[in-house]
Amino acid sequence: MRREVAIISYAQTPYEADANASREMQVLKVAREALQAAGLKQEDRYTVVTANNDYLDGRTISNMRLVEPAGAWMKNESKAEMDGAYAALYGLWRILSGDHDVALIIGESQASVYARWLPGIMMFDPTFDRQRWLLNEASAAALQARAYMNAFGISGEQVAGVAAKNLDNASLNPLAHNKLAGADAAKVLGSRMLYDPLTEMMMAPYCDGACAMVIAAGELAEKAERPVWIRGVGFAHDSYLTERTLKEMNSLRLAAEKAYAMAGISDPSSQVDLAEVHENFAHEELMAYEALGFCGKGEGGAFFDSGVTRRDGKLPVNVSGGATGANVVCATGLARIIEAAMQIRGDAEGRQVAGVKTAVATGQTGPCAQESVVFVLGGE
Amino acid sequence: MAHIDVAVTGVGYSKHVSKRRDVNIAELVWEAVSNCYEDAGLKPKDIDAVVTGNMPAFEGVNMPELWGAGHWGAYHKPLIRITTGGTTGGSVAHAAYYAVASGLYDTVLAIAFEKQSDGNSTMGLNTVALADAAAQFQQGVDPGFLASFGGGAVGIAVYQAASYMKRSGCTTHHLDKVSALCRNNAALNPWSHLKQPGLTPEDVAKTVLMQYPIRFGHVCPATDGACAMILTTHEKALKLQNKPAYILSCASCSDEAALMGISGSGTTNMDPCAQEHCKLAAKWAYELAGIKDPRREIDVAEPYAPFAHQMLMFYERLLLCEEGEAPAILDSGSMNLDGELPVCPSGGVISTNAIGASAMERITEVALQIMGKAGERQVKKEVHKGVAHGWGGAVNLNVVAVLSDTPRRS
Amino acid sequence: MGPGIEVGQVPRAALPINPAFQWSVGNWMDHFYDGLKEGKLLASKCPGCARVYLPPRMICERCFTKCEEWVELPETGTVESYTVAHVKVGANGEFEELPQPEVIALVKQDGADTCVAARLQGGSASVGMKVKVVIDPEAESFVNMLAGYRPAE
Numbered sequence: 050m051r052r053e054v055a056i057i058s059y060a061q062t063p064y065e066a067d068a069n070a071s072r073e074m075q076v077l078k079v080a081r082e083a084l085q086a087a088g089l090k091q092e093d094r095y096t097v098v099t100a101n102n103d104y105l106d107g108r109t110i111s112n113m114r115l116v117e118p119a120g121a122w123m124k125n126e127s128k129a130e131m132d133g134a135y136a137a138l139y140g141l142w143r144i145l146s147g148d149h150d151v152a153l154i155i156g157e158s159q160a161s162v163y164a165r166w167l168p169g170i171m172m173f174d175p176t177f178d179r180q181r182w183l184l185n186e187a188s189a190a191a192l193q194a195r196a197y198m199n200a201f202g203i204s205g206e207q208v209a210g211v212a213a214k215n216l217d218n219a220s221l222n223p224l225a226h227n228k229l230a231g232a233d234a235a236k237v238l239g240s241r242m243l244y245d246p247l248t249e250m251m252m253a254p255y256c257d258g259a260c261a262m263v264i265a266a267g268e269l270a271e272k273a274e275r276p277v278w279i280r281g282v283g284f285a286h287d288s289y290l291t292e293r294t295l296k297e298m299n300s301l302r303l304a305a306e307k308a309y310a311m312a313g314i315s316d317p318s319s320q321v322d323l324a325e326v327h328e329n330f331a332h333e334e335l336m337a338y339e340a341l342g343f344c345g346k347g348e349g350g351a352f353f354d355s356g357v358t359r360r361d362g363k364l365p366v367n368v369s370g371g372a373t374g375a376n377v378v379c380a381t382g383l384a385r386i387i388e389a390a391m392q393i394r395g396d397a398e399g400r401q402v403a404g405v406k407t408a409v410a411t412g413q414t415g416p417c418a419q420e421s422v423v424f425v426l427g428g429e
Numbered sequence: 430m431a432h433i434d435v436a437v438t439g440v441g442y443s444k445h446v447s448k449r450r451d452v453n454i455a456e457l458v459w460e461a462v463s464n465c466y467e468d469a470g471l472k473p474k475d476i477d478a479v480v481t482g483n484m485p486a487f488e489g490v491n492m493p494e495l496w497g498a499g500h501w502g503a504y505h506k507p508l509i510r511i512t513t514g515g516t517t518g519g520s521v522a523h524a525a526y527y528a529v530a531s532g533l534y535d536t537v538l539a540i541a542f543e544k545q546s547d548g549n550s551t552m553g554l555n556t557v558a559l560a561d562a563a564a565q566f567q568q569g570v571d572p573g574f575l576a577s578f579g580g581g582a583v584g585i586a587v588y589q590a591a592s593y594m595k596r597s598g599c600t601t602h603h604l605d606k607v608s609a610l611c612r613n614n615a616a617l618n619p620w621s622h623l624k625q626p627g628l629t630p631e632d633v634a635k636t637v638l639m640q641y642p643i644r645f646g647h648v649c650p651a652t653d654g655a656c657a658m659i660l661t662t663h664e665k666a667l668k669l670q671n672k673p674a675y676i677l678s679c680a681s682c683s684d685e686a687a688l689m690g691i692s693g694s695g696t697t698n699m700d701p702c703a704q705e706h707c708k709l710a711a712k713w714a715y716e717l718a719g720i721k722d723p724r725r726e727i728d729v730a731e732p733y734a735p736f737a738h739q740m741l742m743f744y745e746r747l748l749l750c751e752e753g754e755a756p757a758i759l760d761s762g763s764m765n766l767d768g769e770l771p772v773c774p775s776g777g778v779i780s781t782n783a784i785g786a787s788a789m790e791r792i793t794e795v796a797l798q799i800m801g802k803a804g805e806r807q808v809k810k811e812v813h814k815g816v817a818h819g820w821g822g823a824v825n826l827n828v829v830a831v832l833s834d835t836p837r838r839s
Numbered sequence: 840m841g842p843g844i845e846v847g848q849v850p851r852a853a854l855p856i857n858p859a860f861q862w863s864v865g866n867w868m869d870h871f872y873d874g875l876k877e878g879k880l881l882a883s884k885c886p887g888c889a890r891v892y893l894p895p896r897m898i899c900e901r902c903f904t905k906c907e908e909w910v911e912l913p914e915t916g917t918v919e920s921y922t923v924a925h926v927k928v929g930a931n932g933e934f935e936e937l938p939q940p941e942v943i944a945l946v947k948q949d950g951a952d953t954c955v956a957a958r959l960q961g962g963s964a965s966v967g968m969k970v971k972v973v974i975d976p977e978a979e980s981f982v983n984m985l986a987g988y989r990p991a992e
Contacts, residue, residue, distance in 0.1 A: 050532070050533070102485075102491070103486050109487075110484070110514030110515075110823070112822075113683070113686045113821075116683045116825060123709060125681050126681060129510065129511055130510045135509055135510075138509065142524070142527040142528050145533065146531050147530070148679075148717060166932050166934070169491075170928060171489065171490060172495050173496065174894075175489070176862060176894075178956055179490075180980065181956070182927070183924075183956050183957070184943075185928050187934075191922035192921070196919060199920070242925050244923070245922055245940075246922070282533070283507070285507050286494075286505065286507065288505075289495065289499060291954040292499065292900065295945075304507075415495045416495070419495055420508060451863070453865035456865045456867070499900030500897065548860045
């Protein structure tokens with residue numbers, strides 16, 4: 050990268066099923082806290098990139114109503130209609146161009162306001178699948194889970210184990226909303242069956258919330274206390290659901306290859322200390338282990354069983370609870386970046402992992418991670 | 430730090446008409462993308478990243494690239510979706526500019542489109558107003574009363590037009606002249622939607638009065654269309670083009686959301702024609718581009734004007750003259766194709782409005798003018814620099830790009 | 840919330856938005872539906888890489904070539920994956936319990952390179968299972984003329 054860009058501050062709302070605050074209030078809270086923590090005032094020069102979605106916000110041009118609460122009044126502002134990690138990516142480009150030095154990144158949505166599974170159905174081919182009403186994000190994920198499990202002999206217990214690990218991890222995260230200390234695979238498997246093989250507890254339930262992050266280059270980054278540097282980024286798009294293999298997470302693999310090359314990572318399983326993965330459904334985390342090169346193709350289940358990705362393991366994944374703990378569409382991936390940065394900075398309190406120097410965070414958009422983005426972060 | 434110069438090296442349009450029943454959204458966009466690759470002499474394998482956007486509420490499809498991008502050469506490529514309402518096309522192009530200027534991607538495909546016939550755009554636009562209703566509901570205003578303002582964008586524009594006319598001395602005859610100028614230009618533009626060669630201001634004055642001061646002839650059509658452009662580095666562009674156009678700078682500026690002059694929070698009265706943020710965006714873009722006196726240095730302007738008064742209003746807000754001077758400049762003939770500072774030589778948004786694409790089409794049209802590839806609509810004067818603008822949101826978002834025949838090199 | 844900001848119960852207004860959409864399916868899908876009316880499965884084929892798309896696509900995503908060839912596919916196919924759906928998404932966007940679980944399968948038609956998501960009759964399924972297409976030219980909506988699949992044996 051032509052400039053060194055650092056994460057210098059962040060803020061998150063508590064994630065809740067039905068927040069007692071409007072989205073504007075939630076955005077105002079995180080934008081204000083992140084700016085204050087970065088030592089910035091509204092009148093300072095910075096650019097703003099938000100991530101939100103017209104269908105989730107129930108209004109055309111969702112970003113235009115967020116101008117004031119997002120601190121974007123009379124600012125150079127734009128919006129990525131994807132996961133918040135893409136907003137971070139766009140903010141990074143703006144800074145790397147040299148035209149900007151500081152960017153405020155915000156992701157938000159409120160699941161209590163939109164009709165939960167409908168915006169997902171609206172993503173499918175309107176000339177065929179959409180109108181047949183069989184595919185939605187959950188049924189598509191179940192098709193992927195089966196294809197993956199069948200191809201590589203992954204068991205339901207292994208998938209359930211991931212959900213149990215993340216629910217248990219979330220119990221240490223005061224901001225998470227979906228948590229269960231001591232959760233186990235049997236409990237997850239015994240929860241309500243929705244789309245076999247996926248049960249209710251294997252899904253990351255949509256909820257309300259917002260998060261914000263300030264990234265900067267130059268003076269502000271150099272003066273910042275404990276900056277977290279962005280070492281590599283990559284992103285990729287995969288084919289439409291019925292036109293690609295569902296056994297692998299190609300978008301994440303392609304994105305990770307780019308990000309690793311940029312960050313000089315050749316052996317991720319030994320060079321990465323911690324990962325925050327955006328998993329909308331438990332099996333996706335196993336697939337992500339493979340796509341991120343933590344283990345070989347088809348080895349996700351065994352890799353999980355080895356305990357490496359538990360919070361006391363050698364490469365903890367989703368210590369925050371991941372998306373299972375809190376899934377705010379358009380914020381979840383950005384929250385992964387923030388959680389990874391918190392671990393590097395040593396800000397993660399009760400869930401702090403010792404000695405995190407290099408961390409990976411991912412975000413995704415579209416059914417079954419059709420589009421993925423990867424950030425590699427590093428400390429001093 | 431050295432600036433990476435960003436060049437436009439290919440431009441493509443689909444057909445722009447009211448209803449394209451023969452193609453679906455993905456196929457319509459393919460036309461523009463395919464034309465763009467051909468224009469650039471490139472293939473999908475040469476593209477490092479794709480930026481796309483439209484206004485999803487209009488087609489009723491959430492993130493249409495998820496099923497459509499296979500038609501655009503985006504297979505396994507990095508792809509990002511940028512949407513900001515009426516400014517979407519501009520925001521997409523700006524993101525593509527930053528992608529190249531970041532040094533991370535050399536060659537970037539930018540795609541913007543709208544297929545309005547698939548949905549109900551007035552309903553889509555009404556949700557802009559309804560969002561206001563939702564905000565003001567909290568202030569105790571009856572949502573039914575607020576919803577009745579409706580009328581899509583026209584309802585918004587009449588307030589702005591009346592205010593602008595009061596401030597500038599612009600008359601309804603000026604509005605008629607703007608429409609005539611644009612629609613005659615559009616007749617020279619092969620991809621434009623409403624072509625009305627020989628249209629006179631008197632003809633426009635005879636069209637139906639929708640809501641004072643806006644007549645039917647002062648309003649853009651609803652268009653199905655797509656636009657694509659390929660941006661690349663200075664070095665790569667020189668291998669592909671004799672005379673590339675450079676995007677010198679991009680800037681956007683966002684004000685408080687305010688529809689009928691009332692801000693979204695219900696606390697502020699704003700003049701919808703003030704557009705202070707447009708002036709700020711223009712100022713930032715000119716500064717980055719090294720332009721000190723836009724009035725002398727800009728050779729062609731493509732303001733985003735779906736309504737007649739906006740061509741004059743944004744000419745002023747883009748700092749191309751003092752406030753209130755635009756109507757007289759229009760009268761002088763300076764804005765004509767053979768004038769001193771031609772405005773909307775493409776025919777403008779008032780002639781063609783595939784909403785998500787419109788703000789990018791302002792940029793591609795300025796690029797074509799600089800490259801000398803604008804065909805019959807090429808302006809008479811030599812073009813070195815031009816300004817391209819986009820407007821949208823609840824009257825509160827503006828994007829400005831400055832283009833040139835020489836790179837920034839700073 | 841921050842200092843000075845007290846939030847009471849946030850009021851909610853349901854806003855009456857019921858836009859109508861009428862998507863053009865395009866000539867390729869139109870041809871596909873015309874075929875179904877006659878009981879045929881028509882797929883488009885890329886002249887460059889010979890990839891066969893069902894449902895048909897106008898452009899091959901891998902070659903960026905127009906798929907101007909058409910092939911009629913046999914009625915048989917293979918289950919690539921499936922899920923037993925215990926719920927469906929209701930009009931309000933929430934899950935509704937189905938009276939009877941149903942199988943949704945991803946089927947790769949013999950001769951095709953892409954999959955169709957459809958209902959599989961017969962109550963049980965396995966990956967790799969051979970199935971036959973069920974076409975209903977009289978379906979209430981043309982998008983459901985490809986009604987689903989049934990076990991081949």
